[in-house]
Amino acid sequence: MKHHRYRDVESSYEHYKNVLAEAVAIQSVSADPGRRNETIRMVHWMKDYLTKFGVESKLVDLGDQLLEGNQVPLPPVLFGTLGHDKSKKTLLVYGHLDVQPAEKSDGWNTEPFVLTEKDGKLFGRGSSDDKGPVLCWAHAIEMMQKHKVDIPVNIKFCFEAMEESGSVGLEELLTKEKDGFLQDVDFCCISDSYWLGTTKPCLTFGLRGICSFQVEVTGIAQDLHSGVYGGVVHEPLADLFWVMSQLTDVNGNILVPGIYDDVAPMTDEERKSYETIDFDVTEFRDSVGAKRLPIEDKNKLLQRRWREPSLAVHGVEGAFYGKGEKTVIPSKVIGKFSIRIVPNMKPEKVNSLVISYLNDVWKKRGSPNTFNPQPGHGALPWVANVQDPNFQAGARAMKHVHNVEPDLIREGCSIPITLTFQDLTGKNVLLLPLGASDDMAHSQNEKNNKRNYVEGVKTLLAYILELKHA
Numbered sequence: 001m002k003h004h005r006y007r008d009v010e011s012s013y014e015h016y017k018n019v020l021a022e023a024v025a026i027q028s029v030s031a032d033p034g035r036r037n038e039t040i041r042m043v044h045w046m047k048d049y050l051t052k053f054g055v056e057s058k059l060v061d062l063g064d065q066l067l068e069g070n071q072v073p074l075p076p077v078l079f080g081t082l083g084h085d086k087s088k089k090t091l092l093v094y095g096h097l098d099v100q101p102a103e104k105s106d107g108w109n110t111e112p113f114v115l116t117e118k119d120g121k122l123f124g125r126g127s128s129d130d131k132g133p134v135l136c137w138a139h140a141i142e143m144m145q146k147h148k149v150d151i152p153v154n155i156k157f158c159f160e161a162m163e164e165s166g167s168v169g170l171e172e173l174l175t176k177e178k179d180g181f182l183q184d185v186d187f188c189c190i191s192d193s194y195w196l197g198t199t200k201p202c203l204t205f206g207l208r209g210i211c212s213f214q215v216e217v218t219g220i221a222q223d224l225h226s227g228v229y230g231g232v233v234h235e236p237l238a239d240l241f242w243v244m245s246q247l248t249d250v251n252g253n254i255l256v257p258g259i260y261d262d263v264a265p266m267t268d269e270e271r272k273s274y275e276t277i278d279f280d281v282t283e284f285r286d287s288v289g290a291k292r293l294p295i296e297d298k299n300k301l302l303q304r305r306w307r308e309p310s311l312a313v314h315g316v317e318g319a320f321y322g323k324g325e326k327t328v329i330p331s332k333v334i335g336k337f338s339i340r341i342v343p344n345m346k347p348e349k350v351n352s353l354v355i356s357y358l359n360d361v362w363k364k365r366g367s368p369n370t371f372n373p374q375p376g377h378g379a380l381p382w383v384a385n386v387q388d389p390n391f392q393a394g395a396r397a398m399k400h401v402h403n404v405e406p407d408l409i410r411e412g413c414s415i416p417i418t419l420t421f422q423d424l425t426g427k428n429v430l431l432l433p434l435g436a437s438d439d440m441a442h443s444q445n446e447k448n449n450k451r452n453y454v455e456g457v458k459t460l461l462a463y464i465l466e467l468k469h470a
């Protein structure tokens, strides 16, 4: 790798930061119907940005979605193409332009949609998940063009803006494009995840899937004064808490009968692979501010994150959550939780086990209220072949930039469309994470380190060039 290009990447930091600031300022929260126009605007913004580098893009309309009883337009999917050289192989890049919700009042130290630099960190929603990494691709291409480097592959881009809300419509579109846009793809790459720690680079070869659930309890016509009606009505929120408290034990074991039955057994080879992975449990525990973890043995903790299901309770719609006191009995509450699933679990079976367990628990409650548990969006888990030349190119790129062999890791999160790319193209998908473990994606004060952003551009540049030998 030519060092002057890397120096140029470093000296372009202010420009990269300004571009990221523009992207972060667009409030593309896919879960919020009120911000759907912003989410759509984000896709248009990205199309315009890629056009500057000669990427030929089109926006594919996905129609409408029924959200909270209203028809809401889905954001289009951006398909971009750079290069049509039949003598070259083709790389397909996927990323997402939508973000998780964020409000300053959630506990952010800065405005979530105003990119703010402090102590070498760029704070802002989407700075790491996934606007920063998506822009690293654009910056890498810009740099190669500036230095008149022959790009050794044709590049196709698929950028969506519904990833954080189940990638609605994308799988159907890609299935239709199997012999169209996806034809002739040789490698796939996604930068939408995180290193295991804060200093050592990683390549990711596994993702958990997800099954999400909503449990609605209703019983009274409207919210009631708890002094007037307390003790003389069956409270929907008390019912819901009682049911939700029976989903896991204190150490996070899931109490749904049969839920662990299909978890793939561990081979000796896999067990050994955990030995060499760099991971400091104390640092991890401190980084999340926990007093104690349910598992403090390094290998067992990683196994639980990567190859075992877990259940997380996310929240309750309809319950009072503001500051101070409100002596009210809510009339309708919806509990939200999800289960991360692993090979060889299937969403349909998980949904049926969970719904029938919820109904059994409900019967024991004996409440006259109405109980309606429903499965939400789902995604399958994914594991890749790390011997593929695509992974080797990724490893060489990481080594160029960081001077160290990356760890091969799995990820506890989900990127629902990954398996679809692998199945439809028949090609290897590499997850090339650029973010640090403490980026706080989905949380308050999400950030991307200045160092990771700049080195991310170098890594993608190096990876594209390494594909010449793949």
Ligand SMILES: C[C@H](N)C(=O)N[C@@H](Cc1c[nH]cn1)C(=O)O
Residues within 6 Å of the ligand: 129, 130, 163, 164, 165, 166, 192, 193, 210, 412, 413, 414, 415, 416, 441
């Ligand atoms: C890993 C990726 N950056 C991510 O955050 N994925 C989300 C996908 C998702 C699924 N349901 C809602 N969002 C995640 O793992 O939560």
Ligand SMILES: [Zn+2]
Residues within 6 Å of the ligand: 100, 129, 164, 441, 442
């Ligand atoms: Zn995310």
Ligand SMILES: [Zn+2]
Residues within 6 Å of the ligand: 096, 129, 130, 163, 192, 193
């Ligand atoms: Zn993401």
